[in-house]
Amino acid sequence: MTTGNLTEDDVRKMAADIGMTRLTDGHLQELLRATQAARARRASLPTDTLTPADEPAHVFSLTGGDGQ
Amino acid sequence: MSAMGDLAWLTVADAAELLRAKKLSPVEYANALIARAESHDKNYNAYLRATPELALEDARRAEGEIMRGDWRGPFHGVPYGLKDIVDYTGLPTTAHSKILQGNVAKADAVVTQKLRAAGGVFMGKLSTHEFAIGGPSFDLPWPPARNAWNRDHFCGGSSSGSGAATAAGFLPAAIGTDTGGSVRNPASMCGVIGMKPTYGLVSRRGVLPLAFSLDHVGTLTRTVRDNALMLDLIAGHDAQDPGSANHAAGGYTAQLGRDVKGIRVGVLRHFYTRDMQADPEIADGIDAAAKKLSELGAEVREISTAPLGEYIACNRTILTSEAFAIHEKWMRERPQDYGALARERLMAGAFVRASDYVNATRLRRKLTDAFHALFSELDVIITSSSMDPACRIDDPKAVEYTYGRQSRAPFNITGSPALSVPTGFSKGGLPLAMQIVGKPFSEALIYRVAHAYEQVTEWVSMHPTLV
Numbered sequence: 001m002t003t004g005n006l007t008e009d010d011v012r013k014m015a016a017d018i019g020m021t022r023l024t025d026g027h028l029q030e031l032l033r034a035t036q037a038a039r040a041r042r043a044s045l046p047t048d049t050l051t052p053a054d055e056p057a058h059v060f061s062l063t064g065g066d067g068q
Numbered sequence: 069m070s071a072m073g074d075l076a077w078l079t080v081a082d083a084a085e086l087l088r089a090k091k092l093s094p095v096e097y098a099n100a101l102i103a104r105a106e107s108h109d110k111n112y113n114a115y116l117r118a119t120p121e122l123a124l125e126d127a128r129r130a131e132g133e134i135m136r137g138d139w140r141g142p143f144h145g146v147p148y149g150l151k152d153i154v155d156y157t158g159l160p161t162t163a164h165s166k167i168l169q170g171n172v173a174k175a176d177a178v179v180t181q182k183l184r185a186a187g188g189v190f191m192g193k194l195s196t197h198e199f200a201i202g203g204p205s206f207d208l209p210w211p212p213a214r215n216a217w218n219r220d221h222f223c224g225g226s227s228s229g230s231g232a233a234t235a236a237g238f239l240p241a242a243i244g245t246d247t248g249g250s251v252r253n254p255a256s257m258c259g260v261i262g263m264k265p266t267y268g269l270v271s272r273r274g275v276l277p278l279a280f281s282l283d284h285v286g287t288l289t290r291t292v293r294d295n296a297l298m299l300d301l302i303a304g305h306d307a308q309d310p311g312s313a314n315h316a317a318g319g320y321t322a323q324l325g326r327d328v329k330g331i332r333v334g335v336l337r338h339f340y341t342r343d344m345q346a347d348p349e350i351a352d353g354i355d356a357a358a359k360k361l362s363e364l365g366a367e368v369r370e371i372s373t374a375p376l377g378e379y380i381a382c383n384r385t386i387l388t389s390e391a392f393a394i395h396e397k398w399m400r401e402r403p404q405d406y407g408a409l410a411r412e413r414l415m416a417g418a419f420v421r422a423s424d425y426v427n428a429t430r431l432r433r434k435l436t437d438a439f440h441a442l443f444s445e446l447d448v449i450i451t452s453s454s455m456d457p458a459c460r461i462d463d464p465k466a467v468e469y470t471y472g473r474q475s476r477a478p479f480n481i482t483g484s485p486a487l488s489v490p491t492g493f494s495k496g497g498l499p500l501a502m503q504i505v506g507k508p509f510s511e512a513l514i515y516r517v518a519h520a521y522e523q524v525t526e527w528v529s530m531h532p533t534l535v
Contacts, residue, residue: 014418014419015418018396018400018418019400020399020400020403020418021400022400022401022402022403022404023403024403024404026408027403027404027411030408030411030412030415031412031415031418033412034412034413034415034416034418035415035416035418035419037416038384038385038388038416038417038419038420041380041381041384041385042381042385042420042421042424044377044378044381045378045381045382045385045424045427045428045431046378046431047427047431049431049434050427050430050431050434054430054433054434055430055433056426056429056430056432056433057281057429057430057432057433057436058281058429
C-alpha cells in the first residue's frame, strides 16, 4: 500500500470504476490528494497490534425481550 | 434590563429568573437580539437563515403563558439557534450546501422538539461548514461565519454559526454537532462553552448525519451553568435512534457550586507538547488552568495514553468511510455542486478498503477500552482542544495547516463527554481553550470542575466588540 505512486490517471480510472464519471480535472486533483491522504492515514494505523480476537467497535448485542 | 447591550450578554440562567419573575418580556428580549443580529450579522454571517417572524411568534406565546402563570422552566422565552443540519419543520435543512437548497424538513429533529417543548424562542438556522465537514468555504451559496472577536479570523467549525452567534451575543444558546470536534472547535475559537456529550446521550434523529458512529449533538453557551441547563433539556433516550444510550439522563446542574477538593485530574500533556506542539499560548493556558485547579484543591497529575496521531487516524478513517457511504450517490451525479473543501474531504473515503475500515473500528475498541481504564484512578482529564488560536479566514494555507492540529477527535472515537472551556486570550486578542473530559455519562462532574474553574477566572465576563 504505497502512497506516492498514485497518478491522476489512476484515480480517474478508479473513480470511473465506481461510477464517478462526472469529475473534472480539478476534481480529480482533489481526489488524488484526498486518496493519498487517506492512504497515509491508513499506513499510520497500528494494525499490527491487532490480534484475531480484537473485535470491531460496532459488534452489537441483542436484547432478549420477552422471548424464551 | 431594557438596554440592548445588557440583553445581548444575559445568561440563560439569569434570563430565566427575570422571565419567570415577569421582569423581562420574552418579546422585548427577542426583539433586542433580532435587532442586534440585524445590525451586525452582515459582518459575521452567523445566521444562514434568521427567522425573526418565528422568533416573535414563539416569544409572544411564551409571554402569554408566563403572564398566565404557566412557566414551563428555565428555557421558557429564551432565544436559541440550530446548526443548519438540524431539522425544524417547514424550513430548509441545507447543510450550507447547494445540494440541499430545497430540502424542507417535514418534521422537527428530536432536539428541536425538546427545545420547542421547553418554550424556547427559535431565532433561526445557523451557518455550518458544508455537510459539517467542508469549510470555511467561499464557493457556497452562503458565506462562511466569521469570528466575533475578529471578523478577519476563522471561527472554527463545523458548528461555526453556533459558535459565532453565541460569542457575538446574537443568542445565549445554540445547538451544534460534533463528529471530529465540530462543537468544541468553534467553542474554542470563539471563547464559549461547548459540550460534546457522551455518545448516544442526545438523540441524533432529525439531524443530517456525517458519520453515524461518531456523530454527537451538543450545546454551545457562554457559561457552564447555561450549558448544563441546555443539556438537561435535550438529553435522554430515543428508541428510534439506533445509537441512543438507554441510560438515565439529567441532573447536569446538580453539582454546580461544589468545590473540587480531592477531585482527581489527569493532565494529558503529551497530546499538545509531544504528539503535536501547540502554540505556546495554548499550552501555557492549559498548564495555568491545571495549576488553578490544583490551588482549588484538586489532585492534579500528568497522565498518558496512546499517541494523538493514532486516535486521529482512526477517527478520519472511520469518518471518511461512513461519510462517503452517505455522499457517494451525489458524488456520482452532482460533484460540481459541492464546495471544493467538502468535496475533497468527503472523497477521502472513496477508496478506503473495507478491511481498513474494519481494522480502524477494531483499533477504536482497543483505544476506547484503554482510555476508559484511565478513569479507574481519575475523575476528569484536561487537555488541549485546538493547537493554535484562530487563523485568518482568508488564508487557505493557514486554515489547512491548523484544521488538523487538534485533539478533539480522540473523544469522538471513545465516545467520552468532552467540554471546551476558555482559558484566556492570545496576545492577538483571540480566545484560547482547553478540554475537560470524563468517563461516559459523567457530564455533571465535568460541569462541576469547569464551573469551579470558571468562577475563579474572568473569561466569561469578557465580550467582543462587534463591527
